[in-house]
Amino acid sequence: MDLADLYRDVIVDHNRRPRNFGRLAPASHSAEGNNPLCGDTLHVFLEMKDDIIHDIRFEGAGCAISTASASLMSEAVKGRSRAEVADLFGSVHRMLTRHDAEADPGLGKLAALSGVREFPMRVKCASLCWHTLNAALAGNGAPVSTE
């Protein structure tokens, strides 16, 4: 277990200066997510145009892993279609949960989160934003939970 593998420079940087932090008003899609275990809450706001995420913002209070993951996600999904986001989520999920996962070059900067899988208690921190994004895209408005 190597702490430096969890808190890589990219993670610490995105926690200190989260990108796309704030609200979109009006937003075409939004959702709230929370992690009851640690009390983290997250709001994701989307501006969809022709099935493409034209713009994204998030806000909330969470740990460094949760904040950095949301920040990295916001950069990664901007300009992508729903189908591309679904593929990306699949890759992120494999990276976070499977020790035998091959590094997917399509992950780009998101690969900085690969150290999280060595810390099982923290996987939910990294995945909360993705579940919340999915809920926003599904558009049913129900809050999601990691539990």
Next chain:
Amino acid sequence: MAAVRDTHDVFDVLRVREDFPILARLVNGHPLAYLDNAASAQQPAAVIDAVAAYARSHHANVHRGVHTLSQEATALYEAAREKARRFVNAASTTEIIFLRGTTEAVNLVAQAHGRPLLKPGDEIVVSWLEHHSNIVPWQLLCEQTGAVLRVVPIDRRGVVDFDRYLAMLGPRTRIVALAHVSNALGTVLPIRAYLDAARERGITTLVDGAQAVPHLSVDVQALGCDFYAFSGHKMYAPTGIGVLYGRERVLEAMTPWQGGGDMILSVSFDGTTYNHLPHRFEAGTPNIGGAIGLGAAIDYLGAIGMGRIGHHEQQLLAYATARLGDIPDLAFVGTAPEKSSLVSFTIEGVHPHDLGTVLDSEGVAVRTGHHCAMPVMEYFGVPATTRASFGLYNTRAEIDALREALLHAIRMLR
């Protein structure tokens, strides 16, 4: 209450540590600094050995067989009950009910005492400091009966407002349920005054003593409460065993909670006769080994002396408060004048869960999160805190290790 006695005798913490095998292990390459005792404390060899000896040599079901092992198991189980009686100075072992823990005890009182008693509009009073286990069973009871849960406020130090409490006790108040010591903040309630006020008004009282019994000596007769609940695993015994003390007169008036074996005298399809106290409330085969382990833990604490344990822990609390207090941007949550040996805190710009992970990498075990006391977190406007809670085997060196790990986490994450 926390009487500090015998302090002229030397409390040798290094010798105490040798009694706890787990303290010798390494965690992530570092000596373990176990500072999560308020969540669950470690067991001394005396407890581990007592449970193992029972399983190796004496196990059988209790109160049933005439054979030797059943008699031995019954004798050991009932001896543990007598130890628990002496531990809280109950008048009789008929007032000592073995349960899974404090949570089950509160649920039992809510359902077996509260449910037949309460009418719509009756009131149950708790404090803002309560653990979820002393909130949710009452909320369930309110849903079932139409009773109303009232909450005594706290101040910014985490002290319960006694005047507001007095004002809240009214003609409809039926039950007062209070934590003796707050698990999230460490606040020690001057419980005697709270119980006196309730008793004068004929209100049933329950004390959640889970966080009190590891640190101070408790005398239920002196307190004058109707119920006092505590858990074994917070006081160096195994999980899955706890005690509900209930005043005999109150227990006698209660209907059984769960039905099954051991809680009956006779069963027929025409009707069933319930067993005497305390067995009436111990349906099914109990956690025999756990009760024996709890008895061993009580012996262990008694041999050291609660006064000396409390004194040692208060010194640790003072040391931790001083050593952590000068860390920039560290804010203590819970600063009551009388506290048990724990510090709960936040550090500006560093989330508790990140702290918890960094500390763990250096062998320091703390609790991070809402501590099953979300109303307390809400009051202080924080989603979570980091809590370091000290037990009889902790040392100043471990608090130094905590401080170093916190400084490291701040350098790394901020």
